[in-house]
Amino acid sequence: MAAKFVIPKSLSILGKNIPVKRGNLKDAHGQFDRTDFEITLDTKCPAHLIEETLMHEAMHAVLWISGVSQLLREDLEEAICFATEGLTNSFKVRK
Numbered sequence: 455m456a457a458k459f460v461i462p463k464s465l466s467i468l469g470k471n472i473p474v475k476r477g478n479l480k481d482a483h484g485q486f487d488r489t490d491f492e493i494t495l496d497t498k499c500p501a502h503l504i505e506e507t508l509m510h511e512a513m514h515a516v517l518w519i520s521g522v523s524q525l526l527r528e529d530l531e532e533a534i535c536f537a538t539e540g541l542t543n544s545f546k547v548r549k
């Protein structure tokens with residue numbers, strides 16, 4: 455049985471501490487706030503999508519903090535973040 459995923463309280467991304475919070479979002483499972491530098495995961499996000507959503511929002515944070523966001527059209531950034539969700543299971547240790 456897979457270990458239960460524990461949502462980290464924060465992520466360290468490119469030297470910045472990014473708090474990870476739960477909150478009520480209207481149209482998304484997650485959000486990276488570019489002003490407050492924090493990630494919010496929707497309280498209604500299904501449990502099986504939490505890790506992928508966090509990976510997606512973490513990539514938005516990477517792209518923003520690194521400055522790459524400013525070089526991308528919004529749809530391209532979204533595509534990169536969706537593609538990054540594919541890495542979600544790649545870092546898990548298999549026993």
Ligand SMILES: [Zn+2]
Nearest residue numbers: 510514532535
């Ligand atoms: Zn996105």
